[in-house]
Amino acid sequence: MNSHDVVIVGSGLAGLRAAMELVGHLDVAVVTKVYPSRSHSGAAQGGVAASLGNVDDDSVEAHIYDTVKGADYLGDQDSIEILCGDAPRTIYEMEHLGCAFSRTEENKINQRAFGGHSAQRACFSADRTGHALLHTLFEQSYKQRGKLQIYSEWHMNRLIVEDGVCRGVVVMDIRTSKLEVLQAKAVLFASGGYGQAFKITSNAAANTGDGIVAAYRAGVPLQDMEFVQFHPTGLYQHGILLTEGARGEGGYLINEDGDRFMSKYAPSKMELGPRDIVSRSEQTEINEGRGAGPNKDYVLLDLRHLGRAKIMERLPQVFHLAQDFIGVDCIEKPVPIQPTAHYSMGGIPADNDCQVYLDDKGAHVTGFFAAGECSCISVHGANRLGTNSLLEALVFGRRAGKKMLDVVPGLQLAPVDEERELAAARREIDELYAGDGTEDISVIREELKQTMTLQAGVYRDASRMEPAQTKLDQLRKRFAKVCVKDQGKSFNFNLLEALELSNMLEYSELIVDGGLARQESRGAHFRTDYPTRDDENWMKHTMAFRTEDGGHELRYKPVKVTRFEPEERKY
Amino acid sequence: MASSKVTFRIQRFDPEKDEAPRDQDFQLELEPGITILKALNKIQAELDPTLALRYSCGSAICGSCAMKVNGHARLVCKTQVSDCVKDGVLRVGPMGNLRVLKDLVVDMEPFWDSLDKVKPYLAPDPAQAAPEKERLQSPEEFLRIDPSTTCILCGACYSDCNVLEVDKSFVGPASLAKAHRFIFDSRDAETTERLRKISEKTGVWDCTHCGECSTRCPTEAKPLERIEEIRVKAMTEGHHGNAGARHVLGFRETVGRRGLLDENYLPARSVGFFNIPGLLSIIPVGLRMMKRRKNPPLRPHSIDKVDEVKKTFARFEELRK
Ligand SMILES: Cc1cc2nc3c(=O)[nH]c(=O)nc-3n(C[C@H](O)[C@H](O)[C@H](O)COP(=O)(O)OP(=O)(O)OC[C@H]3O[C@@H](n4cnc5c(N)ncnc54)[C@H](O)[C@@H]3O)c2cc1C
Ligand code: SF4
Ligand code: SF4
Ligand code: FES
Numbered sequence: 001m002n003s004h005d006v007v008i009v010g011s012g013l014a015g016l017r018a019a020m021e022l023v024g025h026l027d028v029a030v031v032t033k034v035y036p037s038r039s040h041s042g043a044a045q046g047g048v049a050a051s052l053g054n055v056d057d058d059s060v061e062a063h064i065y066d067t068v069k070g071a072d073y074l075g076d077q078d079s080i081e082i083l084c085g086d087a088p089r090t091i092y093e094m095e096h097l098g099c100a101f102s103r104t105e106e107n108k109i110n111q112r113a114f115g116g117h118s119a120q121r122a123c124f125s126a127d128r129t130g131h132a133l134l135h136t137l138f139e140q141s142y143k144q145r146g147k148l149q150i151y152s153e154w155h156m157n158r159l160i161v162e163d164g165v166c167r168g169v170v171v172m173d174i175r176t177s178k179l180e181v182l183q184a185k186a187v188l189f190a191s192g193g194y195g196q197a198f199k200i201t202s203n204a205a206a207n208t209g210d211g212i213v214a215a216y217r218a219g220v221p222l223q224d225m226e227f228v229q230f231h232p233t234g235l236y237q238h239g240i241l242l243t244e245g246a247r248g249e250g251g252y253l254i255n256e257d258g259d260r261f262m263s264k265y266a267p268s269k270m271e272l273g274p275r276d277i278v279s280r281s282e283q284t285e286i287n288e289g290r291g292a293g294p295n296k297d298y299v300l301l302d303l304r305h306l307g308r309a310k311i312m313e314r315l316p317q318v319f320h321l322a323q324d325f326i327g328v329d330c331i332e333k334p335v336p337i338q339p340t341a342h343y344s345m346g347g348i349p350a351d352n353d354c355q356v357y358l359d360d361k362g363a364h365v366t367g368f369f370a371a372g373e374c375s376c377i378s379v380h381g382a383n384r385l386g387t388n389s390l391l392e393a394l395v396f397g398r399r400a401g402k403k404m405l406d407v408v409p410g411l412q413l414a415p416v417d418e419e420r421e422l423a424a425a426r427r428e429i430d431e432l433y434a435g436d437g438t439e440d441i442s443v444i445r446e447e448l449k450q451t452m453t454l455q456a457g458v459y460r461d462a463s464r465m466e467p468a469q470t471k472l473d474q475l476r477k478r479f480a481k482v483c484v485k486d487q488g489k490s491f492n493f494n495l496l497e498a499l500e501l502s503n504m505l506e507y508s509e510l511i512v513d514g515g516l517a518r519q520e521s522r523g524a525h526f527r528t529d530y531p532t533r534d535d536e537n538w539m540k541h542t543m544a545f546r547t548e549d550g551g552h553e554l555r556y557k558p559v560k561v562t563r564f565e566p567e568e569r570k571y
Numbered sequence: 572m573a574s575s576k577v578t579f580r581i582q583r584f585d586p587e588k589d590e591a592p593r594d595q596d597f598q599l600e601l602e603p604g605i606t607i608l609k610a611l612n613k614i615q616a617e618l619d620p621t622l623a624l625r626y627s628c629g630s631a632i633c634g635s636c637a638m639k640v641n642g643h644a645r646l647v648c649k650t651q652v653s654d655c656v657k658d659g660v661l662r663v664g665p666m667g668n669l670r671v672l673k674d675l676v677v678d679m680e681p682f683w684d685s686l687d688k689v690k691p692y693l694a695p696d697p698a699q700a701a702p703e704k705e706r707l708q709s710p711e712e713f714l715r716i717d718p719s720t721t722c723i724l725c726g727a728c729y730s731d732c733n734v735l736e737v738d739k740s741f742v743g744p745a746s747l748a749k750a751h752r753f754i755f756d757s758r759d760a761e762t763t764e765r766l767r768k769i770s771e772k773t774g775v776w777d778c779t780h781c782g783e784c785s786t787r788c789p790t791e792a793k794p795l796e797r798i799e800e801i802r803v804k805a806m807t808e809g810h811h812g813n814a815g816a817r818h819v820l821g822f823r824e825t826v827g828r829r830g831l832l833d834e835n836y837l838p839a840r841s842v843g844f845f846n847i848p849g850l851l852s853i854i855p856v857g858l859r860m861m862k863r864r865k866n867p868p869l870r871p872h873s874i875d876k877v878d879e880v881k882k883t884f885a886r887f888e889e890l891r892k
Contacts, residue, residue: 037724038633095705098693100720107707131632139692204627240630324649442616490586491623491673
């Protein structure tokens, strides 16, 4: 059994930033199922928020207010104050580490407009901001070569928590399928989001909520899982994201008749209204028959008036994605788009130092931390503002690191029953080979994704979600019959897919049940049968606890309000 | 549009069963507009779940899915099947220059290690404390490193590099693009040291300018262009490399094997690094080309009189012996 002071699961911005804080001080290892530079953080395009005020007047205060309002008052305001207050320092730090940012004429970091932000606040590197940030941290990891152990292409299967104390993880070497226990004084999950459960999604194949479910199965509750953000500009049928920067730079959204329909839904912000509102507006246009195309099932992103030069300088990736994936030249033609599942607001509940909660009363799991998209701290509440999540991953990744530096020297390696843990992980795998094979992994995955997109997507109501509940239940039963066909030991992706699907089935129930229970509309969660926000009954976080029988129980905990009392969210 | 039938000829290798890689054919009925990655996923889902390949983002940004399509490295997530089918067949194999571990999965470690050779992180002046805010950098200075920062470390260039094929100690195109990213970063203080190091053996002067890397590169990183820029800067700072003989060999290699001549190679002579003056005088074709065009295009292309050049090199080889 190997041991480390700290094991970090995930090598996106949150994981690598935390590692940077620890390396050289503690024995730290990073476990990641894809190579670090492949982490999904690299896919982020538009920008990272900080009130630098390089382009127009801005303040931390304004950033906080925008975030609180954007979150539809479900964000914890003390955490949001930390996020926004630490943003400028975070950006300067990344710049000092070498991140290449686009620049203003005054040679400062350039900033662009982004939905829901009242100032030009998004610092960017062309339209590859996440890529630039992730590669900067990946480059820094070379500086630490030899000191930082990275288990690349290792899959975390289980989290070990006993008596409220985190003891390590069970991991599998993807190259050999060998299971191992990594014992640790502290474990940080920075394992990313859960958007893969949807058919139309901008999320990488790796975003299957593994960390979230491992924590949940180890007895940790999950918070606000029903809140999933749908991004307005997914490439039609592919779901691939076209950055919001496209609208930030002045792109229009038009329907079949060429009308800029946002004038009806968010007259002051137009295309730059917050994502939830824009996504729903698109869906309404489509549902009411004003969609474009032969099936009238998409709307259009029109960049033509920006001209070739601006498109190629500021939005080269948008140009290439439209060209390569659906063969549309966006300089000449508007691009077909539809809402796409994009960001997971819910996740592992943690405090401002990323220490994970064990219950709804404020008790912690000793030695267990969570940061980045897998966590729910909650800075995004019911709806994340674009550019706040890269920021969150960096700010809270660092905070997790700092806190661990503080507490880990005082912790012992807690005993682990290695045999038992390995046997449990082995059993989970064996079960996937034990089915009679009358059901198929890819069929179940496809049905799950369809169900989630159609019945728990942009618009929800009881008449869609109740059948979804039944459907998920059936899918879980059917899943027991699948039999992994690949018997091999090396790069057995068939097995990994099965493990991931098992995770998706588990957390999808929480999205649907949490959403069905929440009889209101707030942020990204919109119910046509309860179309308004209900602060009196629902200004609270959902906490889902796993029960012995594999089911769950929903409890609730209050939102932290510091200075902004809820008001109506109008744009 | 109607769907069409395509044969995917995929190189398979199971380390637990196979002694050597083998080809396997899969017939697929495909809708138009499908990417190769989606087609491979379809094969996994419907025909053979043991097929191993790496992918994640599905949108050409994570760099996971480079593999050979019809013999050349590409990102399969952004490549349309229809662009690659030849006579109903599309061949897929693992990247080159890296050991195959299973099917389309190769051992990336040598690739990651190669980056380490170019000190792949910003080295600001240690004597100068970082400013309170950002370091200033002009939009033009940003644009200079913009292309090299687009590299997604997919390895496609590494896979198809001709020099790496014969000399694994070569630092490789991706590392050179990475080196460029710092050499040309106005915030980096080690430009001179970087240029000196990269001019050593196995560095920037070992590239034969075959151009494969830039042709294969799915981003704007285009290693050969970056190599060119590094060389010019290195030369102006007096780092010529001591690789004259290696150049000759590299050049011969390129022309001899591929029938390609890269014009970019030639102007360098006038700056003096190409230190076998006698050589050029026996390449009449090359000289004529050089005279004809002042700004050669950045892609290598076939020489019409390949045979003539090949003969010349054969003679040169004899003289050498
Ligand atoms: C297309 C797209 C564009 C976006 N654009 C923006 C933007 O412009 N601005 C913004 O602020 N945000 C944006 N976001 C959101 C933002 O990118 C993410 O929220 C953020 O990068 C998450 O970072 P992370 O470090 O938490 O996780 P990730 O970067 O997702 O990393 C997760 C890590 O966990 C590892 N992992 C997961 N499961 C396992 C397992 N079982 N075993 C081992 N390792 C595991 C993975 O290997 C990976 O390294 C965008 C998101 C998408 C999908
Ligand atoms: S141009 Fe140079 S680096 Fe690029 S593939 Fe050819 S030899 Fe390799
Ligand atoms: S330079 Fe281009 S081909 Fe080479 S690794 Fe980078 S992106 Fe891939
Ligand atoms: S899957 Fe990410 S680059 Fe192709």
